Amino acid sequence: MAREHTANIDGGDGAALPEDPGLACDALVSGRIDRFLAARRPPTPCLVVDLEIVAARYRALRALLPDATIFYAVKANPSAAVIATLAALGASFDLASEGEMRRCRELGIGAERLSFGNTIKRAAEIGKARGEGVDLFAFDSGAELEKIARCAPGAGVFCRLLVQGRGAQWPLSRKFGCVPEMAVDLLQRAKGLGLRPLGVSFHVGSQQTEPLRWRSAIASAARVFHGSARFGLDLDLLNVGGGFPAQYRVAIPPLAAYAEAIARGLADYFSGSPPRLIVEPGRYLVGDAGILRSTVLLVSRKSRHAHRRWVYLDAGRYNGLAETLGERIHYAIRTSRAGSPSESAILAGPTCDSADVIYNRADYRLPVDLAIGDTVDFLSAGAYTASYASVEFNGFTPIQSYWV
Numbered sequence: 001m002a003r004e005h006t007a008n009i010d011g012g013d014g015a016a017l018p019e020d021p022g023l024a025c026d027a028l029v030s031g032r033i034d035r036f037l038a039a040r041r042p043p044t045p046c047l048v049v050d051l052e053i054v055a056a057r058y059r060a061l062r063a064l065l066p067d068a069t070i071f072y073a074v075k076a077n078p079s080a081a082v083i084a085t086l087a088a089l090g091a092s093f094d095l096a097s098e099g100e101m102r103r104c105r106e107l108g109i110g111a112e113r114l115s116f117g118n119t120i121k122r123a124a125e126i127g128k129a130r131g132e133g134v135d136l137f138a139f140d141s142g143a144e145l146e147k148i149a150r151c152a153p154g155a156g157v158f159c160r161l162l163v164q165g166r167g168a169q170w171p172l173s174r175k176f177g178c179v180p181e182m183a184v185d186l187l188q189r190a191k192g193l194g195l196r197p198l199g200v201s202f203h204v205g206s207q208q209t210e211p212l213r214w215r216s217a218i219a220s221a222a223r224v225f226h227g228s229a230r231f232g233l234d235l236d237l238l239n240v241g242g243g244f245p246a247q248y249r250v251a252i253p254p255l256a257a258y259a260e261a262i263a264r265g266l267a268d269y270f271s272g273s274p275p276r277l278i279v280e281p282g283r284y285l286v287g288d289a290g291i292l293r294s295t296v297l298l299v300s301r302k303s304r305h306a307h308r309r310w311v312y313l314d315a316g317r318y319n320g321l322a323e324t325l326g327e328r329i330h331y332a333i334r335t336s337r338a339g340s341p342s343e344s345a346i347l348a349g350p351t352c353d354s355a356d357v358i359y360n361r362a363d364y365r366l367p368v369d370l371a372i373g374d375t376v377d378f379l380s381a382g383a384y385t386a387s388y389a390s391v392e393f394n395g396f397t398p399i400q401s402y403w404v
C-alpha cells in the first residue's frame, strides 16, 4: 500500500501545493489500527477502534481527576467492546436511553454504576431503569421531575443547569438545563415529591476548547448549592459533564489544563466542603481511538475550468460523519496517495441528498492524483460516528465497526 499522508489544511486558492509531509495536526495514529487495516482490508466505510487507546485515556483522566467518579457517556461510542473495556477499568456509565441501559446491564454492569443523564425521558424508561436499580436521574424541568417522582419514587435526582456553549465546537446549549434560580426551586420541589435532591450537573459543550468554561459553570453550580442550603437542602453532588476534547485539525489544550480549571473552580467556589465530583466524558475517551476509513467513489469537476474538484466518498453525513454538519468538526484526513502535490477539494458523501456534503467551506487539500478506489481516512473518529449512522437512508448499510 502506498504511504499514507494527511490532507494539508492551509491555503485556499486552489493552487497545487507540495504534499504535506506530515499529519495535519497531532492526531494520534495507532499502529495497531494501521496493521489491522493493511492485513484485513475490511470493506469500507468502516470504523476501527483501538481499545488500548480508550484504556489509556481513561487512566489519564483518572490520574488527573483522582477524586472524580468517571461516568462514560455511552452515546459517544456505544459498542460493547468499548463499554466492556471501560467497565473493566472501573468506569461508571452515563445513559441516554433504556437501550444504553440494557447494553450495560447485559455486560454485567451493576445498576449502582449507572446514571440516567438524559433530561428528556419516557416515563416507561424511567420505571424500567428504577426497576433495574438505577438511582441517579437528571432533570431540568418540573414536568420531568414529576415523571421521575411517579415512576421512580424515592430516587436520587440532580438538576442540569443551562450554560453557554461558547468555546465548544459542538455546543449543547439552549436545549438543556435551566437557570440557577429555577434549579433551586426545582430541587426543593423534588424533596416535596419524595425524591432525593442530590445536586446539580452541567455540560459546557462538546469539544470544548476553553478549559476556563468549567470555572464559570462551577460558579453557577455553587450558587445553586448555597441557594438550596438556605431552604435546608444539603446538596453534595456536582456533575461537571463531558466536553473534554479529541484531537481534530485544530490544536487543543492538554487535559491537565482542564483538570486544573476544574480543581481551581472547586477550590474557589466550594472551599469549605467540596462536593462529590462526577465527570461524564464521551469524546475524550473514544475520539482519538478510532479511524474511519472510506473509499473514493468518484472524482469530478463541474466544468472544464472549475478549479475545485469534488471528491465523493462512500462515507458521508448519513453514515458516520454526522458531526461535519455545519462543518463544525474538522477531522484530520489522510489518503492512500503519497508524493503528489495537493489542491483544494470539496468532499461529499454517497447519498442522493445535496446536504450530504462533508466539507466545502473548510479548506481540505487532497492529492491531485487522488482517484477512484483510493482510501481516505478520517482520524480521531472514534466518537459520535458509527452510532450516528442512518439505517435506511438511501439504502446504504450503517458503517461497520472493528476493534483492535
Ligand SMILES: Cc1ncc(COP(=O)(O)O)c(C=O)c1O
Pocket (backbone or CB within 6 Å): 073, 075, 076, 094, 117, 118, 172, 203, 205, 206, 207, 241, 242, 243, 244, 280, 281, 282, 283, 284
Ligand atoms: C448528559 C451528557 N453527558 C456527557 C456527554 C458527553 O459529552 P462529550 O462527548 O463532549 O464528553 C453528553 C454528550 O452529549 C451528554 O449529553
